[in-house]
Amino acid sequence: MIPAIPDLEVENIVTEQNITALIVGCGIIGKHHGVVLTRHPSFTVTAVTDPDPAMVESASAAIVGAGGAAPATYSSVAEALEARVADLVVICTPSGLHVEQALAALEYDVHLVIEKPLSVSVAQGRELIDAAERATSQGRCVTVISQHRFDPATVAVREAIEGGSFGQLTSAAAVMSMYRSQQYYDQGAWRGTWALDGGGAAMNQGVHTVDLLRSFLGRPEEISAYTAQLGHERIEIEDLATATIRFESGALATVLCTTAGYPGLPVRVHVHGLRGSAVIDDSRLEFFHAGDPESGQAPNQAAERVEVGELRSSPPAEDFFVTGHLRQYDDIADAITNKRPPVVTVNEALLSLALVRAIYLSATLGAPVRFDDVLDGKFDESAEAAVAAIGGAI
Numbered sequence: 001m002i003p004a005i006p007d008l009e010v011e012n013i014v015t016e017q018n019i020t021a022l023i024v025g026c027g028i029i030g031k032h033h034g035v036v037l038t039r040h041p042s043f044t045v046t047a048v049t050d051p052d053p054a055m056v057e058s059a060s061a062a063i064v065g066a067g068g069a070a071p072a073t074y075s076s077v078a079e080a081l082e083a084r085v086a087d088l089v090v091i092c093t094p095s096g097l098h099v100e101q102a103l104a105a106l107e108y109d110v111h112l113v114i115e116k117p118l119s120v121s122v123a124q125g126r127e128l129i130d131a132a133e134r135a136t137s138q139g140r141c142v143t144v145i146s147q148h149r150f151d152p153a154t155v156a157v158r159e160a161i162e163g164g165s166f167g168q169l170t171s172a173a174a175v176m177s178m179y180r181s182q183q184y185y186d187q188g189a190w191r192g193t194w195a196l197d198g199g200g201a202a203m204n205q206g207v208h209t210v211d212l213l214r215s216f217l218g219r220p221e222e223i224s225a226y227t228a229q230l231g232h233e234r235i236e237i238e239d240l241a242t243a244t245i246r247f248e249s250g251a252l253a254t255v256l257c258t259t260a261g262y263p264g265l266p267v268r269v270h271v272h273g274l275r276g277s278a279v280i281d282d283s284r285l286e287f288f289h290a291g292d293p294e295s296g297q298a299p300n301q302a303a304e305r306v307e308v309g310e311l312r313s314s315p316p317a318e319d320f321f322v323t324g325h326l327r328q329y330d331d332i333a334d335a336i337t338n339k340r341p342p343v344v345t346v347n348e349a350l351l352s353l354a355l356v357r358a359i360y361l362s363a364t365l366g367a368p369v370r371f372d373d374v375l376d377g378k379f380d381e382s383a384e385a386a387v388a389a390i391g392g393a394i
C-alpha cells in the first residue's frame with residue numbers, strides 16, 4: 001500500500017509540469033528518490049541506471065510499488081544519457097563519482113540534482129562551478145540535496161535569524177550522534193574510503209548538520225578540530241569529529257559528529273542570540289524564544305512558529321524521510337518552472353563541503369585553519385602530507 005503524502009504545503013507544489021527524471025545509482029538513496037519523485041505531482045521517473053542489474057531491478061520495483069510506470073533501464077550512465085529520455089538527471093551514486101557524472105550529464109540539455117555531499121574534495125567540487133553556472137544561465141536548474149534546509153523548524157529558525165528576531169547571533173552547538181555498525185562499513189566497498197565516501201561521520205552523515213549551521217551563522221572564518229576512529233576498523237576515515245568554528249560575524253559554534261555513539265540519538269542543534277534562541281531536535285522545533293528580555297513573553301514560543309506536527313513534543317511523521325526530499329523537490333520543481341536558482345546551489349554546497357574538509361585538515365595538522373584558505377585550496381601544496389592523509393587535494 002502506498003502511504004499518503006504527509007503534511008505538505010500543497011499550494012507550493014507546481015502541478016502543471018511533468019518533469020521526466022533519470023536516476024543514476026539505484027542503491028538506498030536512488031530507490032528513495034524513485035519513490036519520492038513518483039509521489040511528487042511534478043515528476044515522473046522515466047529511466048534508471050546502475051551497473052548492478054539487481055539494483056536496477058529493485059529500483060524499478062520500488063517505482064512501480066509507489067504507483068509509477070516501469071522506467072527504462074540502463075547499465076551505464078553514458079548509455080542512459082545518450083538515450084535522452086529525461087529532463088532531469090538525479091545523481092545518487094557514491095560521493096566520489098558525483099562530479100564526474102554531473103559534468104557528463106551537463107553535456108546534455110538537462111536539469112541536475114546531486115545527492116549530498118557535492119563531492120569528496122573542494123578541488124573536485126570546484127570543477128563543477130563553471131559548468132553549473134553555464135547551465136544556470138541557460139535556464140537549467142542545478143542543485144544539491146540538503147533536505148533538512150526545508151524542514152519547517154529549519155525554515156522558522158532561519159526566518160527568525162534573517163528577520164533579526166534573535167538579535168546578534170552569538171553561538172550555536174550541534175550534536176549528531178549516530179551509530180553505524182561495523183557491518184555497515186563492511187557491506188559497501190566504497191563506504192569508509194577517502195576516495196569515494198570523502199570522509200566519515202562529519203562528511204557522510206554530518207554534512208547535513210554542518211550545512212544547517214552554516215546556513216544559520218553565515219560564512220565561517222576559522223576552524224579548529226579533532227577527529228578519531230574509536231569504534232570501527234578496516235575504514236580509512238573518522239567515526240568521531242569535534243570542531244569549534246569561528247564565523248565572520250564573531251559567533252562561535254561547536255559541532256560533534258559521530259557514528260560510534262550507540263544506539264544513536266536524534267540530531268540536535270542549538271542557536272543562541274542576544275534577543276532569542278532556538279533548539280531543533282530530530283528535525284522538529286523544541287524551543288524558540290525571541291524578544292525583549294523584559295517583555296515577559298512566554299519562554300517557549302515554538303508552538304507559535306510551526307504546525308503542531310513539527311514540534312519536538314509531537315511524534316515524528318510516519319514518512320518523514322520521504323517528506324524531507326519531497327519538500328526539496330517542491331523547490332526544484334518551482335526553480336525549473338520559474339527559471340530561478342534553487343535554494344541549494346552548487347556554490348552553496350561547495351561551502352559546506354569546504355567546511356567539512358576544513359575540519360579534517362585542522363584535525364590532521366593539529367592547528368586551526370582559515371576557511372578561505374581551505375576553499376581556495378591553499379593547503380594543497382603547503383601541507384602536502386596532511387592533505388594526502390585526508391585523501392588528497394583539499
Ligand SMILES: NC(=O)c1ccc[n+]([C@@H]2O[C@H](COP(=O)([O-])OP(=O)(O)OC[C@H]3O[C@@H](n4cnc5c(N)ncnc54)[C@H](O)[C@@H]3O)[C@@H](O)[C@H]2O)c1
Pocket residue numbers: 024025026027028029030049050051052055077092093094095097115116117145147188204
Ligand atoms: N540525503 C540523504 O539523506 C542521503 C542518505 C543516504 C545517502 N545519501 C548519499 O547518496 C549517495 C549514495 O548513497 P547510498 O547509501 O544510496 O549508497 P549505495 O551503496 O546504497 O548505492 C550506491 C549505488 O550506486 C551504484 N553505482 C556505483 N557506481 C555507479 C556508476 N558508475 N553508475 C551508476 N551507478 C553506480 C551502486 O551499484 C549502488 O547501487 C552518497 O553520496 C550518499 O552520501 C544521501
